[in-house]
Amino acid sequence: MLYWQIFLAFFIPGIVGYGGGPASIPLIQNEVVHRYGWLTLDQFGEILALGNALPGPIATKMAGYIGYEVGGIPGAFIALFATVAPTVLAMILLLQVLYRFKNSPKVKRMTSLIRPTIAVLLGVLAGEFLFDSWQTSGVFHTAILGGASVLLMEKWNVHPAYVIGGALLYGALFLG
Amino acid sequence: MDWRLQRDLFIGFFRAGMLGYGGGPSAIPLVHKEVVERYGWMNDEEFSDILALGNALPGPIATKMAGYIGYKVGGVIGLVNALAATVLPTVLLMITLIGTLVAFRDAPVVQGMTKAVTPVVGVMLLTLTYSFLKQSGRRLGWTSTLILGVLSLIAYQFLHMHPALLIAILLLYALLKKEKNPGDHDEQDPQHA
Numbered sequence: 001m002l003y004w005q006i007f008l009a010f011f012i013p014g015i016v017g018y019g020g021g022p023a024s025i026p027l028i029q030n031e032v033v034h035r036y037g038w039l040t041l042d043q044f045g046e047i048l049a050l051g052n053a054l055p056g057p058i059a060t061k062m063a064g065y066i067g068y069e070v071g072g073i074p075g076a077f078i079a080l081f082a083t084v085a086p087t088v089l090a091m092i093l094l095l096q097v098l099y100r101f102k103n104s105p106k107v108k109r110m111t112s113l114i115r116p117t118i119a120v121l122l123g124v125l126a127g128e129f130l131f132d133s134w135q136t137s138g139v140f141h142t143a144i145l146g147g148a149s150v151l152l153m154e155k156w157n158v159h160p161a162y163v164i165g166g167a168l169l170y171g172a173l174f175l176g
Numbered sequence: 177m178d179w180r181l182q183r184d185l186f187i188g189f190f191r192a193g194m195l196g197y198g199g200g201p202s203a204i205p206l207v208h209k210e211v212v213e214r215y216g217w218m219n220d221e222e223f224s225d226i227l228a229l230g231n232a233l234p235g236p237i238a239t240k241m242a243g244y245i246g247y248k249v250g251g252v253i254g255l256v257n258a259l260a261a262t263v264l265p266t267v268l269l270m271i272t273l274i275g276t277l278v279a280f281r282d283a284p285v286v287q288g289m290t291k292a293v294t295p296v297v298g299v300m301l302l303t304l305t306y307s308f309l310k311q312s313g314r315r316l317g318w319t320s321t322l323i324l325g326v327l328s329l330i331a332y333q334f335l336h337m338h339p340a341l342l343i344a345i346l347l348l349y350a351l352l353k354k355e356k357n358p359g360d361h362d363e364q365d366p367q368h369a
Contacts, residue, residue, distance in 0.1 A: 024235070056265070056269075057239060064266075092255075116312050117343060122308065133291065136291050164195050167293050167296045175288030175289075176288035
């Protein structure tokens with residue numbers, strides 16, 4: 001019964017949460033705080049803040065941790081499964097249909113027509129990250145970090161891992 | 177089973193997951209780096225198709241991409257493998273570190289680190305944007321790319337249209353439009369060949 005509730009609590013935000021993981025956070029909160037009362041709002045806020053300080057997708061970090069708190073290791077797996085599995089399966093089915101008709105001109109046109117939109121969505125996301133940084137760290141640090149990233153990754157082909165590592169160090173030293 | 181391939185899948189998605197600060201979307205350029213540039217499992221076009229469809233479906237984006245790419249490259253085992261690599265390390269970190277994190281969350285050093293990664297992610301996303309635009313310009317022509325791009329920007333940013341709806345409309349338009357100018361040089365048309 002508890003496991004079924006854990007499944008539902010993460011299944012519903014997973015399939016309703018359009019716009020990626022961050023969009024499903026308020027929905028998860030609704031389930032675990034209001035519907036099932038597993039956590040108080042404060043506890044939820046605390047977990048969210050901690051989750052944001054760690055790398056990786058936020059929705060699955062929340063699901064894994066809350067599932068573990070509520071139902072132990074099986075709870076963690078059920079919550080993760082409920083968050084991830086339904087939409088992954090939908091994605092595989094749809095893409096297989098798409099690729100079956102890969103050579104049809106209509107499908108070709110479909111995939112080329114959406115490309116500018118995808119570029120715009122990514123561009124807007126990029127803008128949000130840069131704007132966020134400009135607001136929290138100021139123009140100076142944003143320009144230094146952004147400029148250095150461009151040079152390192154695009155000009156000198158440094159792997160992003162090192163660039164991110166360098167940024168973490170920079171942040172610890174100058175933005176703390 | 178191809179152990180080397182599965183190992184590469186795990187390493188690729190592990191790296192993208194662990195380096196992706198700021199939630200799932202920040203992992204997109206990192207996944208691109210691993211899947212397209214490093215291991216060459218797919219080209220830019222396939223990657224952007226997957227990203228488009230992933231954006232049109234609900235749920236976290238990073239795991240949708242990991243699941244599909246894992247499945248395509250390494251079957252069902254690849255699917256489970258790529259998902260586990262994306263999700264488990266950070267969940268384990270969260271479970272084991274939560275006590276320590278409570279103590280350090282407000283430490284300025286930790287906050288400074290998180291702040292400093294934000295513009296780096298912004299730049300990575302911008303680079304990916306540029307490469308998609310360039311690619312689109314080559315295939316669709318620059319005029320159409322510009323028109324579609326500006327229309328998308330207005331619909332998404334100013335009219336607040338949901339991206340899933342935007343993508344669905346474009347897909348429907350492509351599907352229903354009459355065959356007048358085939359856009360790109362198709363080698364074959366199965367219906368009229």
